[in-house]
Amino acid sequence: MTAPSPPQLPGRRLAANVMQFARLLRRAGLPVGTAEITAALEGLALVNLGDRGEVETALAATMVHRQEHRELFDRAFALFWRNPAATRQEAMLSLLAPEKLRPERPAPGSRRLQEAFAPPRQGRVREQEAPPAIEAVLTASERERLQELDFEAMSAAEIAAAKAEIRRLVLPLDLRRTRRRRADMGGPEIDLGGTLRLSLRQGGEILRLARQRRVTRPPPLVVICDISGSMARYTQLLLHFVHALTNLREHVHVFLFGTRLSNVTRQLRHRDPEVAFQLVAHIVPDWSGGTRIGEALATFNQFWARRVLAEGAVVLLVSDGLDREGARGLAANMDRLRRSCRYLIWLNPLLRWDGFAPRSQGIRAMLPYVDEFRPVHNLQSLRALVSLLSRPVTRGRSLDIWRKAA
Amino acid sequence: MIPESVRETAELLASQDYLADRPLATTVHLALRMHRPLFLEGEPGTGKTEIAKVLAAGLNRRLVRLQCYDGLDLAAAAYEWNHARQLMAIRLAEAAGETDRARLESDIYTRPFLQERPLLSAIDPDQSPAVLLIDELDRADEPFEAFLLEVLADFQITVPEFGTIRARTPPVVILTSNRTREVHDAIRRRCLYHWVDYPDAPRERAILARKAPGLAERLSAEVVAFVQRLRREDLFKLPGVSETIDWAGALSALDQQELDPATVDETLGILLKYQDDIAKIRGAEAARLVAEARAAAA
Numbered sequence: 022m023t024a025p026s027p028p029q030l031p032g033r034r035l036a037a038n039v040m041q042f043a044r045l046l047r048r049a050g051l052p053v054g055t056a057e058i059t060a061a062l063e064g065l066a067l068v069n070l071g072d073r074g075e076v077e078t079a080l081a082a083t084m085v086h087r088q089e090h091r092e093l094f095d096r097a098f099a100l101f102w103r104n105p106a107a108t109r110q111e112a113m114l115s116l117l118a119p120e121k122l123r124p125e126r127p128a129p130g131s132r133r134l135q136e137a138f139a140p141p142r143q144g145r146v147r148e149q150e151a152p153p154a155i156e157a158v159l160t161a162s163e164r165e166r167l168q169e170l171d172f173e174a175m176s177a178a179e180i181a182a183a184k185a186e187i188r189r190l191v192l193p194l195d196l197r198r199t200r201r202r203r204a205d206m207g208g209p210e211i212d213l214g215g216t217l218r219l220s221l222r223q224g225g226e227i228l229r230l231a232r233q234r235r236v237t238r239p240p241p242l243v244v245i246c247d248i249s250g251s252m253a254r255y256t257q258l259l260l261h262f263v264h265a266l267t268n269l270r271e272h273v274h275v276f277l278f279g280t281r282l283s284n285v286t287r288q289l290r291h292r293d294p295e296v297a298f299q300l301v302a303h304i305v306p307d308w309s310g311g312t313r314i315g316e317a318l319a320t321f322n323q324f325w326a327r328r329v330l331a332e333g334a335v336v337l338l339v340s341d342g343l344d345r346e347g348a349r350g351l352a353a354n355m356d357r358l359r360r361s362c363r364y365l366i367w368l369n370p371l372l373r374w375d376g377f378a379p380r381s382q383g384i385r386a387m388l389p390y391v392d393e394f395r396p397v398h399n400l401q402s403l404r405a406l407v408s409l410l411s412r413p414v415t416r417g418r419s420l421d422i423w424r425k426a427a
Numbered sequence: 428m429i430p431e432s433v434r435e436t437a438e439l440l441a442s443q444d445y446l447a448d449r450p451l452a453t454t455v456h457l458a459l460r461m462h463r464p465l466f467l468e469g470e471p472g473t474g475k476t477e478i479a480k481v482l483a484a485g486l487n488r489r490l491v492r493l494q495c496y497d498g499l500d501l502a503a504a505a506y507e508w509n510h511a512r513q514l515m516a517i518r519l520a521e522a523a524g525e526t527d528r529a530r531l532e533s534d535i536y537t538r539p540f541l542q543e544r545p546l547l548s549a550i551d552p553d554q555s556p557a558v559l560l561i562d563e564l565d566r567a568d569e570p571f572e573a574f575l576l577e578v579l580a581d582f583q584i585t586v587p588e589f590g591t592i593r594a595r596t597p598p599v600v601i602l603t604s605n606r607t608r609e610v611h612d613a614i615r616r617r618c619l620y621h622w623v624d625y626p627d628a629p630r631e632r633a634i635l636a637r638k639a640p641g642l643a644e645r646l647s648a649e650v651v652a653f654v655q656r657l658r659r660e661d662l663f664k665l666p667g668v669s670e671t672i673d674w675a676g677a678l679s680a681l682d683q684q685e686l687d688p689a690t691v692d693e694t695l696g697i698l699l700k701y702q703d704d705i706a707k708i709r710g711a712e713a714a715r716l717v718a719e720a721r722a723a724a725a
Contacts, residue, residue, distance in 0.1 A: 056616065060461070064619075067460045068433060068453060075433055078453035086615035088468060088622040200498020201570065213510040220517075221532050271569075323663065331608040332497060332568065357663075357703070 035070070036062060039080075042101050046084060049093055057084045073102065186403045187265040191411045197240040197333050208234030240333045240363065241272035245321060247340035248305070249279040249312035255370050256308075259339060260301070262406055264294045274329040278317035279307035280345075284325065314340060314383060315350035322354055326361045333363040337410070338391075341371040344383035351383060355390035366393040368410070428486060429459045443481040444637040445474070446630060454621040455482070464579050464600035466615060469623030471605050472667015479560035479601040488599070492560045493545040495567035501574060505546040505584055513540050536588040550582050550594035557598040564614070565604040572611050579617045626668060628655050634668060639675040648724035649686045649717075650675050656716050657698065660708065666698040673697050686721060688714040 039061050046053045060083035068075040077098055085094050202208075204215055215231030244263050248256050263275045267289040274286045288300035302308070330336070336358065344351060359365045367387065388394065395409055430436040433449075436456035440447045447455065455478065458465035467475040483490035493504060501507075513535040520531055543551065549559035564572070578584060579600065583593040602618060604610050626634060631651045635642065642650075654671045666674075674697045683690055691713050699705045708716070 052612070060463070060619075063461055064457045067457055074449055075453050078450040079457055081450075082454040082457055082619040082621055086612065086618075086620050091622065199568070201500060201568075214508060217508075217510050217513055221528075221535075323661075328606045328609060331565070353703075 035065065039065070042080070042097070043084065045097055045101060046094065049097060051085070051090050051093060053084050060084075076102070186407050187262070187269055189411065190266075190407045196237040199236050199238055201236040202233040203236050204231065205234045206232055208232040210234060239270065239272070240335050241274065241329065241331070242266070242270065243274045243276070243329050243334050243336045243362070245276045245278065245282075245318075245336065245338045245340075247279070247312060247314070248277045248308060249310060249343075249345075251312065251341050251343050251371070252339075258403065258406070260298060261294060262403055264289050264297055265403075268292060272332075272334075274325075276317075276321060276325065277301070277305055278312075278314075279305075279310045280313045280316070281307055282317040282320040282325075311345040312340075312343060314342070314344045314387075315354055318354035318358055319350060322357045322361065326358070330362050335364045335366065336362040337366050337368060339368045339370070340387075341369055342367075342384035342387055343371075343381055344386075347382055351386040352390070355387050359390040359392070364393070365391050366395060366410075367391040368395045430456060432456070439485045440478075440481055443485045445477060445481040446626075446634050446637065447478075448626065448630060451478075451621060451623065454619055458601075458619050459599060461619070462597045464602055464618040466602045466604070466610075466618035466620050467623050468604045468606055468610075468620070470625070470665060470667060472669040473623045473625060474668055475601075475603040475623050476560065476562055479558055479562075479599075479603075482599055482601070483558040486558065486599070488556050488558045489554070490560060491545050491549040491557045491598070492562060494562050495564050495571070497566060497568055499567045499571050503544060504571065504574070505544050505578075506586060507542045507544065508536070508588075509540050509542050516540070538589075541586065541589065546578055547584055547592065549598045549600075550578070550584060550592060552593065552595040556596040559598040559600045561600065561602045563605060564602050564610055565606060565608040569611065572614050576613060576617065579614070625658055625665070628652065631655070631668065631671060635671065635675055638672045639679065642675050642679050643684060645724065646678060646683060646685055647675065649720050650678065652720035652723040653686060653691070653716055654698065656719055657708070660712075660716075662699065662704045662707070663701045664699065664704060670698050686717050688717050691717055 040058060043053045043058045043061070061080050064079035064083045065076065068079045070076060077095075080098065081091065081094055085091055202210065202212070204212060210233050212231040212233040215233065216227060216229075219229055219231050220227045244266070246259055246263060248259075252259075263273075267273045267275060267286065274284070275289055277283050277285055283305045285301045285304065288304065289297050291297040291300060338358075369384075395412070430439050433453050433456045436459065437447055437449075437452035440452065440455065455465065457463070459482075465478075467478065469475055479492075480490060482488075516535050517531065520534070525531060541547075545559070548554065549557040561575070564575075581593070582597045583591050585591045602614070625631075628651050631654070632647060635647050635651060639647070650671065654666055654674070658665045674694060677694050677697050678686075678690070681690060681694070692709050695705050695709055695713065699708060
């Protein structure tokens with residue numbers, strides 16, 4: 022074959038470097054596979070290799086698929102391109118030390134990058150060159166976090182039972198009419214294309230009309246869950262709940278908040294709950310701390326609402342409404358949230374029917390803006406949670422009673 | 428036709444009054460040369476859609492635009508059989524005494540009965556090469572994304588009754604998203620990805636000079652300085668470049684020579700599109716930003 026060779030076929034050294042770089046990205050948690058490496062090499066052949074900016078853009082365009090990964094990529098690139106051979110060594114590693122990057126706390130992902138540069142002792146003696154100080158600090162804080170998140174392991178049978186429970190879950194307004202249609206001989210609409218195809222089987226004679234009906238689908242579900250200290254006893258149950266939910270239903274997004282909001286949807290997608298919870302523990306900074314509901318909702322409204330509340334999403338807000346900040350900014354953000362989603366359900370696991378009046382500032386600020394209020398005085402099992410959420414819509418009277426009490 | 432270097436690509440875009448920063452020009456160049464779809468994400472009003480238009484004009488190709496929406500299906504996006512015409516053909520065949528079923532079937536599933544929609548039009552080998560703009564992909568639903576995979580991977584569409592239609596010249600494909608929904612990884616992996624950010628002040632001034640010619644230099648500098656400061660505020664929806672251009676046009680229509688707080692208050696609706704944001708900025712905050720912008724532009 023005499024196919025013309027591409028211009029500037031990248032040298033073998035370059036290819037080796039790109040593969041090394043890809044391995045680094047992969048170990049830092051970026052989904053980089055063979056397809057990305059091939060594309061990156063193809064891209065590099067088309068840019069000026071002497072221009073660092075062009076090289077960086079070519080690699081980013083081919084190896085990064087979402088903006089969230091870009092920061093990690095940028096830092097890995099800066100290190101790797103300065104000296105590919107030395108990236109594993111102490112001098113380079115110290116550049117990634119959290120105190121140099123961000124004074125207050127390590128940037129998300131920096132720990133993953135450090136691990137990628139120096140994989141934690143995988144039987145290779147050479148890796149011990151990694152500076153012990155940084156590693157020790159990080160693993161200590163990690164251990165702390167996992168201790169706070171003290172979960173009993175669920176057996177496989179228990180997990181199966183939990184999933185069976187969640188399958189029974191029917192949320193209010195759970196069916197959304199889409200604009201798609203499917204063939205259904207008993208359907209209300211006539212399907213012209215289908216009728217024609219039917220008629221061809223009869224030699225072009227229309228004997229029967231094909232019919233169709235609209236497809237209905239559950240709308241996206243967004244769970245915003247309070248994991249602050251006052252909610253601590255329910256955290257485990259709620260995490261199992263959202264984990265099963267994320268794995269069973271399509272279009273579920275899960276956010277946890279105490280003082281900060283974290284999107285844990287991707288972590289929860291892991292099928293094994295224990296692994297999923299460990300991943301969650303890695304990224305959630307504030308287990309069992311204080312609550313800033315207003316701030317968490319403000320973050321949600323600002324950065325996530327437009328991304329996850331499309332297609333008539335239903336929002337399930339799980340919180341006791343006890344706000345450390347005295348409900349500052351809460352009403353305005355609840356109002357914005359209510360207006361951005363189709364249906365807002367507030368599940369409050371701490372309210373009692375018997376003689377409780379929702380006097381807390383937070384609860385008063387939130388109540389006017391919810392479509393549904395589901396209080397429960399003692400949330401002990403998934404079964405209870407599922408049947409609570411599956412109750413028919415209680416709009417109107419009961420919500421009015423609560424609002425009057427407030 | 429297709430530019431040879433990143434510089435030429437940037438020049439091509441600039442010749443159509445699109446001033447791309449270096450990373451964007453590089454990515455566009457790679458997309459053109461590698462025949463890969465280009466997936467652009469970014470805030471509204473940062474010029475994502477504009478790139479497709481500019482490329483079509485610059486490369487002298489026809490622009491095929493597919494605006495996505497929830498429930499967008501095959502019939503609206505790719506092709507649809509013209510059922511009325513097919514039925515008529517059957518009746519006519521009957522009247523002419525045609526009885527061969529197989530022949531009838533093969534006759535009515537042919538190209539004249541196939542109605543082209545944007546995707547099919549973009550890869551139609553009988554038409555001139557195209558730039559295919561799949562706009563606001565985040566508004567479409569997931570079943571549509573799944574269908575797109577075939578089109579994006581091989582630039583072909585398979586019509587079951589008819590066969591596979593493949594592009595002779597692969598179209599330049601631009602996909603845009605405002606991130607109202609996360610687009611699936613499978614789509615991302617087939618594309619080159621670029622996040623389109625707001626431009627920095629010098630580039631925004633240069634864009635304004637192209638898009639709003641005749642604007643006094645002083646006013647232009649103040650407008651850009653003001654908008655750049657506005658983007659640092661804690662707002663629900665930040666103003667994009669298109670808002671800057673609109674606002675500059677409005678100020679010049681009002682015969683403004685320089686920014687003053689009263690006019691800014693009156694025209695704030697061009698920059699900010701949420702009442703909460705307007706209420707937050709209007710008045711003292713706007714006056715402060717105007718003072719800062721004027722000092723910076725002086």
